[in-house]
């Protein structure tokens with residue numbers, strides 16, 4: 001019996017979700033009274049031994065760079081091979097693309113039960129029950145996994161990360177890399193922008209900004225805070241902002257440490273994409289705006305006055 005964490009990466013960097021993934025996996029192994037290790041397929045610029053600070057002392061890496069551009073079926077096959085050879089029975093995925101595209105394939109291949117978006121450690125008294133958020137975060141549900149091999153993915157910002165001075169032992173492995181049916185040929189990243197999925201802070205604007213010509217005050221605050229930019233759906237539908245900034249039920253689902261919503265009413269469809277943020281700050285001139293109910297901090301005021309004042313205050317700190 002042992003727990004394996006699957007490390008996600010892209011563009012040569014391990015993903016922000018890795019710390020939480022490893023801390024969760026280490027705590028899960030501790031609760032199960034078993035061992036924990038991590039697997040990374042492909043090459044990254046990061047020093048992997050530093051990841052030991054999150055509580056996982058053994059990291060396996062296949063440095064075949066072919067994995068960096070392999071498709072999800074090839075990644076699934078390699079992970080399944082590793083899991084079978086090492087006799088692993090609990091596999092943990094981070095929030096993100098691997099959890100959407102590889103975890104379900106792996107569970108099918110291993111005939112394992114899969115629960116996505118776990119928000120906390122499983123209950124183990126009577127089997128293996130995983131708590132997850134449902135109905136866009138409005139409710140919780142418990143799902144029991146009944147198979148011997150279990151696959152779970154964890155929701156961002158659902159587990160407290162503590163670090164130590166420990167380092168990890170990184171061991172090379174060599175797995176089969178089957179021919180990909182689809183290969184990534186190139187990725188064009190919007191230059192100068194912080195990808196929403198990787199941003200610790202996100203500044204977001206809604207229809208309260210009145211028009212695209214006013215976005216500079218949102219951008220200024222985002223630049224001062226080194227934050228990603230987001231918007232509500234009507235804003236991108238109206239062509240004020242590009243679609244990749246749209247967050248919510250039908251847009252990107254994000255979980256930054258800080259989400260600042262300016263001139264956004266807080267409709268349930270918007271909240272569904274942002275309510276896993278650690279801290280939510282809402283700026284709205286209507287004290288009855290529904291978003292205030294979901295906010296940790298609220299400012300009742302005019303975005304055209306508040307945003308420049310916040311930017312000036314942040315710039316004074318820098």
Ligand SMILES: Cc1cc2nc3c(=O)[nH]c(=O)nc-3n(C[C@H](O)[C@H](O)[C@H](O)COP(=O)(O)OP(=O)(O)OC[C@H]3O[C@@H](n4cnc5c(N)ncnc54)[C@H](O)[C@@H]3O)c2cc1C
Nearest residue numbers: 206207208232233248249250263264265269270285302303
């Ligand atoms: C099936 C479906 C899916 C949807 N998916 C999404 C989704 O993924 N994401 C999403 O965002 N929406 C989604 N929507 C739309 C959602 O229901 C809301 O209509 C939308 O979120 C509202 O956007 P908004 O808050 O920017 O605009 P509004 O609702 O118009 O709110 C503007 C807010 O700005 C405030 N305001 C105005 N002027 C100022 C000022 N000067 N200073 C401060 N505050 C000011 C107002 O008080 C108001 O609260 C979806 C809807 C449906 C039906």
